[in-house]
Amino acid sequence: MSIDSNIMRDLYQRLTLTPDASDQEINSAVARCPNSALRQDAETVLGVAEHRDAYNKLHKTVSDIGQLRARLGLTHAAHWQGDVANDFSLPPDHAISRHDELIDRVSLAVSLYNRWRRFKGPWLLVALFTIGASIGLAFGLALGLGLSIG
Amino acid sequence: MSIARFSPFELLLLKSRSQVDTATLLLLAWVLVHRQQVSEGQRRRRLAQVTAQFRHGHELGPVMSIAHNQDLQAIQLAAEVVRKECSNERSLSILYQAITVATDDGELSLNNHYILGFLADLLNVTPATFSTLFHELTGKPLQSAEDPSRDAYWQVHDPEYHARKARDAHAAEQKAKEAEERQRANKEQQQQKQQNKQRQQEEAHREKAKQEQAKQEQNKREQDKQQERRKRQEQTQQQERQRWQQEQKRQEEARRQQRERPSSPPDRNTRALAVLGLTPGANRADIRRAYRRMAQLHHPDRFYSGSEHQIALASTRFQRIKSAYDYLMQNT
Known part of the structure; x- marks a missing residue:
């Protein structure tokens, strides 16, 4: 038993439009559309401002979910089957998992912090020196620029 | 190595006493955001109520704002955390909470329909289990999502427009x-x-004929004495009358033909030509080309994926095109 037996269609994709298309673009695309049933649907859904707003909200959510499913490997799960031509299914994404990335970043931050702790004494001096030097350099540059302009 | 800063949700997750609870909190907030006709305060109160047992130990405000921004990366992270750390029982309880949060007022919004489907897949809950759970919680069977990309949906939801x-x-x-x-x-x-x-014309003709006849009769009477001449004259008169009648007939026929010729056959021709999208004066090659194009465009096989109604419409169109072509091929 499949619950989402008819997942919503992506009218923008079917009319080769983007969701932020202007009314004019939509009208011309609808007029060009060879399928009369699709033309009528598009006229009703995209031609009326309130209908289009409601549709856009759902469109955003469903395309977000399509993206999430692609990243989480859920594109062929039970609640996403049904229509063979599911407009919102993306090919599986090989992006690194967010959780692994978070763990990587946390471990990097931890190692940096530990290193800082270990070399606290000498490195603090070096850091102070470099900061002073860079401030002096910046002043010199600014002066030179001011002279050349003036 | 990424140089990106920690996002608000990542910081929240790191500070949290229970990562699963924080992640669940965000998913529930995501569901709540898509509830219609609920004020912001109500949403926050509802979230606090549902998650009273949670041990996350941080404010709900930031979670709500992340959910409002529909931050996909945060939601993905929460989903990954939930999937990684959840036992079967825990995932059922999360789905239970999500359904109650989504259907407090009895109405499941379309957005939440898709979100709940996503959560069920994420938590590895089969559709059968999910629908029984839904039925138990709301007392109503889970219906399949309506499709606002279709005309039929708006016929129900916005009858005024139609x-x-x-x-x-x-x-x-x-x-x-x-x-x-x-x-x-x-x-x-x-x-x-x-x-x-x-x-009027006919009447005039008839009067003329009568006058002629009268004259002829007069002549007859005058020529009573001269039989031979009269006979000859009669013969000529008869011949004349016959000729005249024949002429009259011919004229009438011509008139009838004139009346019919401009109306029926050329009209049918132009109509047939119009069916093929041509103007009068097209030759056979044009007609054949136009027919091929139209037949390709309107062949019922092109609509095999459409509804039965569409196919029926296409086949009537095709039939019209074909009969127009046959007619033109016979008559030009």
């Missing part, structure tokens, strides 16, 4: 009908005028 449209179409139709009637009346008037003219 009523307006139908009214407009009806008005336009009536106007067209009136115009047609006016045209027809004009035509009838013209026809009547023509008929009157014809009748």
